Amino acid sequence: MTIERRGTPLGRSRRPTIKDVAEAAGVSRSTVSRALTGRGYAASDVRERVLRAAAELGYVPDVMARTLKQQVSRSLGVLVSDLRNPFYAELAAGASREARERGYTMVLADTSLSAEAESEAAEALVALRVAGVIVTPNSSAVSTYLSSHGIPVVEVDRQFAAGSTDGVVVGNRVGARTATAHLVGLGHRRIALFIDETDWTTGYERYQGYLEALAAGDIKVDPALVVSSGWDVTDSRRRALDMLRGPDRPTAVFAANNVLAEGVWRAISGLGLSVPGDISLIAFDDAPWMSMVSPTVSAVSQDTFNLGATAVRRLDERIQMPEADSVTTVLNVRLIQRESTAPPPVI
Amino acid sequence: MTIERRGTPLGRSRRPTIKDVAEAAGVSRSTVSRALTGRGYAASDVRERVLRAAAELGYVPDVMARTLKQQVSRSLGVLVSDLRNPFYAELAAGASREARERGYTMVLADTSLSAEAESEAAEALVALRVAGVIVTPNSSAVSTYLSSHGIPVVEVDRQFAAGSTDGVVVGNRVGARTATAHLVGLGHRRIALFIDETDWTTGYERYQGYLEALAAGDIKVDPALVVSSGWDVTDSRRRALDMLRGPDRPTAVFAANNVLAEGVWRAISGLGLSVPGDISLIAFDDAPWMSMVSPTVSAVSQDTFNLGATAVRRLDERIQMPEADSVTTVLNVRLIQRESTAPPPVI
DNA sequence: ATCCCGTGTGGGAACGATGTCACAGCCACC
DNA sequence: GGTGGCTGTGACATCGTTCCCACACGGGAT
Numbered sequence: 001m002t003i004e005r006r007g008t009p010l011g012r013s014r015r016p017t018i019k020d021v022a023e024a025a026g027v028s029r030s031t032v033s034r035a036l037t038g039r040g041y042a043a044s045d046v047r048e049r050v051l052r053a054a055a056e057l058g059y060v061p062d063v064m065a066r067t068l069k070q071q072v073s074r075s076l077g078v079l080v081s082d083l084r085n086p087f088y089a090e091l092a093a094g095a096s097r098e099a100r101e102r103g104y105t106m107v108l109a110d111t112s113l114s115a116e117a118e119s120e121a122a123e124a125l126v127a128l129r130v131a132g133v134i135v136t137p138n139s140s141a142v143s144t145y146l147s148s149h150g151i152p153v154v155e156v157d158r159q160f161a162a163g164s165t166d167g168v169v170v171g172n173r174v175g176a177r178t179a180t181a182h183l184v185g186l187g188h189r190r191i192a193l194f195i196d197e198t199d200w201t202t203g204y205e206r207y208q209g210y211l212e213a214l215a216a217g218d219i220k221v222d223p224a225l226v227v228s229s230g231w232d233v234t235d236s237r238r239r240a241l242d243m244l245r246g247p248d249r250p251t252a253v254f255a256a257n258n259v260l261a262e263g264v265w266r267a268i269s270g271l272g273l274s275v276p277g278d279i280s281l282i283a284f285d286d287a288p289w290m291s292m293v294s295p296t297v298s299a300v301s302q303d304t305f306n307l308g309a310t311a312v313r314r315l316d317e318r319i320q321m322p323e324a325d326s327v328t329t330v331l332n333v334r335l336i337q338r339e340s341t342a343p344p345p346v347i
Numbered sequence: 348m349t350i351e352r353r354g355t356p357l358g359r360s361r362r363p364t365i366k367d368v369a370e371a372a373g374v375s376r377s378t379v380s381r382a383l384t385g386r387g388y389a390a391s392d393v394r395e396r397v398l399r400a401a402a403e404l405g406y407v408p409d410v411m412a413r414t415l416k417q418q419v420s421r422s423l424g425v426l427v428s429d430l431r432n433p434f435y436a437e438l439a440a441g442a443s444r445e446a447r448e449r450g451y452t453m454v455l456a457d458t459s460l461s462a463e464a465e466s467e468a469a470e471a472l473v474a475l476r477v478a479g480v481i482v483t484p485n486s487s488a489v490s491t492y493l494s495s496h497g498i499p500v501v502e503v504d505r506q507f508a509a510g511s512t513d514g515v516v517v518g519n520r521v522g523a524r525t526a527t528a529h530l531v532g533l534g535h536r537r538i539a540l541f542i543d544e545t546d547w548t549t550g551y552e553r554y555q556g557y558l559e560a561l562a563a564g565d566i567k568v569d570p571a572l573v574v575s576s577g578w579d580v581t582d583s584r585r586r587a588l589d590m591l592r593g594p595d596r597p598t599a600v601f602a603a604n605n606v607l608a609e610g611v612w613r614a615i616s617g618l619g620l621s622v623p624g625d626i627s628l629i630a631f632d633d634a635p636w637m638s639m640v641s642p643t644v645s646a647v648s649q650d651t652f653n654l655g656a657t658a659v660r661r662l663d664e665r666i667q668m669p670e671a672d673s674v675t676t677v678l679n680v681r682l683i684q685r686e687s688t689a690p691p692p693v694i
Numbered sequence: 695a696t697c698c699c700g701t702g703t704g705g706g707a708a709c710g711a712t713g714t715c716a717c718a719g720c721c722a723c724c
Numbered sequence: 725g726g727t728g729g730c731t732g733t734g735a736c737a738t739c740g741t742t743c744c745c746a747c748a749c750g751g752g753a754t
Contacts, residue, residue, distance in 0.1 A: 015496065015497065017739095017740055017741085018740065018741065018742095019740080027703080027704085028703070028704045028705075029704085029705095029740090029741080029742090030703070030704060030705080030706095030742085030743080031702085031703060031704075033741070033742060033743080034702095034703090034742095034743095037742085039742090039743085040702090040743080041700095041701060041702050041703080042702075042703090043701085043702065043703090046702085046703090058495070058496070060470060060473045060474050060496070061474060061740085061741075062415070062474065062476060062739090062740050062741070063474040063475050063476070064411045064412075064414045064415045064420070064475070064476055064739090064740075064741090065411075065415050065709090065739075065740035065741040065742085066740080066741055066742075067411045067709095067741090068409070068411040068412050068415055068709050068710065068711090068739090068740080068741075068742095069708075069709050069740080069741050069742045069743085070709085070741085070742070070743095071709070073411070075454075075475075082440070083430075083436050083437070083439050083440035083443060084433075084436065084437055084440045084652070086431075086433060086436070089430050089431065089433070089436035089439075090430070090431050092430050092436075092455075092457075093429070093430035093431045093457055096430060096455065096456060096457040097457065097459070100456065100457075100464065100467075100468075105454055105456070105471050105475065106454065106455055106456065107422075107452055107453065107454050107455075108439075108443065108453055108454075108455040109443060109447065109452070109453065110439075110440055110443040110444065110447075112444070117447065120447075121447075123407060124410075124452050126407045127407050127408060127409065127410040128410050128411075128422075128452065129409060129410070129411055148405065149362065149405070149407070150362065262635075262639070265639065266639070269639075269641075288609075288636060289635060289636035289639050289640070292609070292612065292613070292616075292636045292639070292640050293636070293639050293640050293641065294616075294640065294641050305431070364709090364710055364711085365710065365711060365712095366710080366711095374733080374734085375733065375734045375735080376710090376711080376712090376734085376735095377712080377713080377733075377734060377735080377736095378732085378733060378734075379711095380711065380712060380713080381712095381713090381732095381733090384711095384712080386712085386713080387713080387732090388731060388732050388733080389732075389733090390731080390732060390733090393732085393733090408710085408711070409709090409710050409711070411709085411710075411711090412709070412710035412711040412712085412739090413710080413711055413712075414711095414739090415709090415710080415711080415738095415739045415740065415741090416710080416711050416712050416713085416738070416739050417711085417712070417739085418739070
């Protein structure tokens with residue numbers, strides 16, 4: 001019995017290298033490199049010949065080798081909290097488009113709101129020698145770590161290292177103030193706030209905006225109406241049920257992100273309350289469902305796609321000018337008035 | 348006048364290499380490599396010393412150099428059509444989780460349904476020497492191209508190269524048949540179908556399922572009720588408006604994906620038709636809004652997150668066994684009956 | 695004739711990590 | 725006191741690319 005073996009190892013031809021192209025075109029490796037990259041001299045007929053040989057062989061330069069030599073890659077790292085949340089998905093989509101237009105490839109990781117996954121991913125990005133990183137941070141750790149490795153970072157949506165790293169955020173405070181003021185203007189005095197972590201800049205700013213609008217309307221803050229809930233529809237729904245079933249329920253709710261809004265909305269539906277008859281609802285961060293449900297839900301809309309795209313632009317500028325002062329870009333938000341807000345019920 | 352220059356180039360210290368670790372630990376580069384990778388001998392006290400030195404220096408091995416030497420990378424390419432569509436976002440989220448668990452990093456590109464962007468991205472992935480690629484293909488070009496470069500490919504959601512490459516899809520035909528049969532069972536005879544490209548396997552299979560269910564119910568197909576619309580809410584909404592305003596309108600609509608369903612739903616709302624009183628609606632591909640609108644929308648649900656995760660598992664297996672026969676995995680779907688389907692109005 | 699350009703090409707050393715190979719100790723056993 | 729088998733270490737070539745340098749050629753100026 002004999003064991004037959006393939007002629008070529010793995011039965012598949014080796015990927016062509018620059019050396020193969022050089023031999024096919026009858027020139028040296030250096031000349032091929034010059035002809036393909038356009039850096040340095042190459043006679044036009046030689047260049048021609050090299051290009052033809054490269055195309056025939058299906059040669060694709062090895063980014064690994066190039067990066068190793070040049071010590072700069074054309075990849076960006078993007079770390080987002082949760083791709084299943086349309087907010088982050090759209091952010092990533094915007095980043096993807098802008099990255100492609102600027103000739104970067106995008107290494108993406110979903111950090112699932114876990115600090116561990118986040119630092120694991122950060123280390124992978126250092127190992128990959130990415131040119132820069134965009135992150136929706138959960139703590140200041142990522143920015144610090146990456147910066148210590150000389151990798152430019154842009155924080156998006158929320159900031160933990162403002163001052164030392166660039167940021168791209170939206171007008172959280174003014175947006176929250178506008179939303180709350182809208183409710184105040186309609187005559188509401190008992191306005192609940194559903195908010196995520198208030199130690200995040202987004203949460204903090206939105207909370208401040210809420211407070212400012214209440215203060216402007218001469219309304220005293222009722223701590224019982226401020227609920228700090230996590231990033232979880234089920235949880236916020238439960239918290240909303242508790243509040244709405246309780247005595248002295250609010251006449252309006254401001255939900256500070258789309259997930260919380262979904263939870264509140266489901267709670268309201270479940271209780272059979274009428275919107276906006278019994279209770280008004282307004283959200284920060286517009287999501288598709290808000291314009292589909294009945295009644296449609298008023299929201300402070302942020303241009304999330306643009307948020308991602310802007311972050312990539314900022315990062316690209318930073319990569320080109322590493323020593324410039326750090327910048328925080330604030331994008332405008334706008335109130336979309338729909339059907340879920342109206343004056344409170346008369347008592 | 349003198350021009351002052353920084354002492355160290357760029358004013359920032361070089362990233363530590365394995366050589367720095369070796370010097371700090373007082374051993375050779377080889378020993379450091381062995382100690383860190385665990386391949387080959389290393390006395391425990393030496394290993395200890397090396398680990399400490401590496402940690403102190405904040406050493407992170409250079410993936411570029413490692414990949415160049417080993418000729419295998421630990422990155423996967425993921426090409427999806429549109430991250431703004433929750434279907435693809437969830438798919439990517441599933442892929443991301445599974446990739447991370449298996450120690451892969453994920454290079455993601457949003458191909459925006461453009462063939463050009465798709466092949467551009469494919470070339471970038473070849474250049475990156477990724478270990479494998481997951482793609483929701485727009486044509487057979489990507490799979491062919493990548494395969495010709497010896498890169499394993501898994502087609503997800505739809506297939507263009509079944510037989511020569513692996514695929515992970517859902518039970519499109521059976522799902523569509525179930526949905527349509529559900530309507531037939533309720534007594535509907537005029538059932539419209541909104542479908543995307545029928546030259547994609549998803550579209551084709553769902554169309555076949557629809558036909559099968561009609562045939563089983565002894566219903567003749569009315570070509571006027573089959574609308575092939577693109578991936579665009581606005582377009583499908585317009586097409587739905589035309590159909591629903593016309594004479595002889597259907598008593599039920601089966602929308603073959605979440606985008607088409609959104610268009611149809613918006614058209615129905617716009618016309619003020621009652622669901623399911625005037626018209627029943629059922630969708631393929633459950634989306635969050637379907638359980639939030641009133642009435643809630645019945646749908647054939649696919650486990651999209653799992654689709655992405657399964658594709659990564661398949662790809663990983665393929666990477667380990669490149670010569671095995673190609674496999675197509677079919678995931679089950681299930682009908683979620685909600686409020687949007689009921690018997691047709693009596694005439 | 696010598697020098698110096700500009701143009702064009704090839705040789706060879708990096709980049710950082712891996713892994714083969716050689717070899718140095720050390721012990722045990724004939 | 726060889727031999728053989730371990731454990732443990734270092735030298736060195738290698739992966740594919742870039743880019744600095746050397747050099748060759750022809751032509752014009754010195």
